[in-house]
Amino acid sequence: MNILVTVDSNYISPLKVMLKSLFINNIEEEFTIYLLYSRLKDNELDDLKSFVSKHDNKLEAIKIGDNYFNDAPTLMHYTKEMYYRLLAFKFLPQELDKILYLDPDILVINKIIDLYNIDIENYLFAAAYHNKIYIREINRLRLSPYEIDKYYNSGVLVMNLNLQRNIIDEKHIFDFVRKNKSKLIMPDQDILNALYSKSIKSIDEILYNYDARFYNYYKILSSGEIDMDYVINNTIILHFCGKKKPWHKKYSGKFHSLYKHYEKIALA
């Protein structure tokens, strides 16, 4: 199974926690982790390599040269790494036809194979949108006149690489960023939605992109069905969205103890 991750030095520990959860809950799978990076120290890269191989999986590290995105516009606070996800197809081996991108701020707590094997048809991506009215409305207004009725989360993406190579044009992306600089809050996610929303296959957010902040919301909306028992036994991907992260000192949340458990076994 091909997994795509991107990382800088600040996110190495969360990345290891995410990978640990992926590996131990999917021991029957063989993973090749494709890591796109520009700024990692040699010892950090070695550490990641030995971490992945300790779990009998493979790491393919792909360094993106400093001047690769020379033409690309940048935004305050954001580096050119914001393009890695959308343009990954340019850096990955040509023979790969499919890859699953995963953010480092997630836990994979059950079997991932059904997501990986989803029939992606003629879509560029498969992704989940968080079905809260205010999220949809805010982003619809913010990104108009681009038509968005679902605002997809870019933290979990099944990528149809063959189709992407034919359709996604980096100039198109850079133009969009130049024109909309002032509107972009989460640049890669905004680009994904503004330019490719109609080419995204929707997947179930409860199963594949459960926003850990919304436990009570999901539970109430489902009349109690989607409770802790349901999530632990059915949800595949728990996503710690937002600014407060479970590895921060002051974090508090329904999945704090579970995250810390995975962190302990990953970093031991």
Place this chain on the structure above:
Amino acid sequence: MNILVTVDSNYISPLKVMLKSLFINNIEEEFTIYLLYSRLKDNELDDLKSFVSKHDNKLEAIKIGDNYFNDAPTLMHYTKEMYYRLLAFKFLPQELDKILYLDPDILVINKIIDLYNIDIENYLFAAAYHNKIYIREINRLRLSPYEIDKYYNSGVLVMNLNLQRNIIDEKHIFDFVRKNKSKLIMPDQDILNALYSKSIKSIDEILYNYDARFYNYYKILSSGEIDMDYVINNTIILHFCGKKKPWHKKYSGKFHSLYKHYEKIALA
């Protein structure tokens, strides 16, 4: 390592969750689980046996005959099983000099060996008390004139079996129960405290009997030191005290997601 548990049909699943947590966090140890029971079905016993042996450990099931405690007084709602813990030394093999009793409503989340190897000196038990003033006061008043300045929790007990065989007298216990029937709320724990409080070696509650209800209390009292990170990495025994249990549908608490995680892997 010798572990003592008692169980009836209602507690088999929690017992398996507790044992799973003990086993996977202490894979380098060999355990013999001594199970005292009176009312288990054959298939339940077989299930427990295969569960323990699947983890390369041993189960020794010891059935207590129905008429063993014929002379013993009983209390409303409580069966004679309330005596198993305190009189376990009578039923265990004579050559055992030490055993660790564990309640089924706990998770063992780190290495247990230091507790097992505690120097028990000339104490009958080692146990933790929950250092909340109102708990101590209520129980001190309730059990007076028996002098109790610490009210020990009986859910985690290191047992000095050699000394117990010489000192603990079942008649003494039965007399106490007859005289104090109306006062007893948690009979085995009350007996332990009223009769043997001074023969109990104190162990650290944060490490060995962390009351999962009191996360905020422990954290505030320690000026933030005993936070989630501390507990997950240092606490050995998490105890889900009280009436609300993490396997109940309506449970909610800081360690809910962690408990459900262990439950999933134990009962899969």
